[in-house]
Amino acid sequence: MGAPTRLILASASPARLATLRAAGLDPEVIVSGVDEDEVEVFEPAEYALKLAQLKAVAVAADQPRALVIGCDSVLEFEGEVLGKPDDAADATERWQRMRGKAGVLHTGHCLIDTHREVWLGRSAATQVRFAHLDDDEIDAYVATGEPLRVAGAFTLDGLGGAYVSGITGDPHNVVGISVPLLRLMFDELGFVWHEFWRPANGHS
Numbered sequence: 001m002g003a004p005t006r007l008i009l010a011s012a013s014p015a016r017l018a019t020l021r022a023a024g025l026d027p028e029v030i031v032s033g034v035d036e037d038e039v040e041v042f043e044p045a046e047y048a049l050k051l052a053q054l055k056a057v058a059v060a061a062d063q064p065r066a067l068v069i070g071c072d073s074v075l076e077f078e079g080e081v082l083g084k085p086d087d088a089a090d091a092t093e094r095w096q097r098m099r100g101k102a103g104v105l106h107t108g109h110c111l112i113d114t115h116r117e118v119w120l121g122r123s124a125a126t127q128v129r130f131a132h133l134d135d136d137e138i139d140a141y142v143a144t145g146e147p148l149r150v151a152g153a154f155t156l157d158g159l160g161g162a163y164v165s166g167i168t169g170d171p172h173n174v175v176g177i178s179v180p181l182l183r184l185m186f187d188e189l190g191f192v193w194h195e196f197w198r199p200a201n202g203h204s
Contacts, residue, residue: 006066007196010059015150015157016071016177023179024197027069032058036072036083044076045123049108053121056110063114067191070110073176075128075152077103083151091147092138098153100132105152105174111185120185124178126169130154133163151176 009017009027020027032055039054041047049072056070075082077098085091105126112119133141146160147153154160156167156174164174172179183193 006063008059008063008066008068010055010068010070011072011176013071013176015155015175018157019172019175019177019179020069024194026198030059030063032056032070034058041081044074044081044104044106045108045125047081047108048072048074048106049110049121049123052108052110053119056112056119060112060114060119065115067186067196068110068112068114069177069182070112071107071177073105073107073151075103075105077101077152082153085148085153088142088148091142091153094153095130095133095138095142095147096135098130099138100130102127102129103152104128107173107176107178109178109181109185111182111189113189113191118189120188122181122185124170124173124181126167126171126173128152128154128156128164128174129166131163131165137163 007027009029010032012031017029034054036051039050051072052070056068060068085094105128106123108123110121144159146155146158156164167174170178170180186193
């Protein structure tokens with residue numbers, strides 16, 4: 001099957017874009033503008049998938065002959081669903097709770113072929129184990145502003161990587177987009193992953 005003329009990432013996340021580019025893809029970015037606060041919180045995987053679907057659908061509506069990728073991530077920790085912290089105080093309180101413990105990062109993925117009007121939704125989960133941080137380390141990390149911009153108040157591919165002691169599952173998923181899962185979703189819709197690589201076999 002021929003690929004749609006355009007590949008679109010319906011997310012403002014620099015980490016998701018960088019992950020796709022590192023995997024050889026070069027999608028356009030169109031931000032959905034979906035209000036995440038309007039979505040009721042269900043169980044974590046379902047919540048992340050619902051947000052991913054809303055983002056993808058909002059962008060796909062105006063994009064003919066495109067393959068649209070929508071993603072959203074939440075952290076499941078001690079029975080709570082945690083998105084981005086409200087403010088620095090919230091991020092600090094979270095890290096005081098999370099240090100030395102583990103959570104599960106859920107990322108919902110929605111893939112829409114706007115030409116055939118078909119779509120897929122899948123969720124991936126990765127266990128994340130947090131290092132034992134003292135209060136000074138938490139304060140220093142929160143002061144950088146990084147925890148305020150990401151679900152769960154941590155990153156794996158940034159400053160927060162030093163504070164994650166280990167993971168079980170796909171590391172890409174923790175960054176916000178599971179490349180192995182996305183390849184399988186492409187295949188399920190009849191597309192070949194490497195056909196979306198940039199020219200020169202994905203290396204420009």
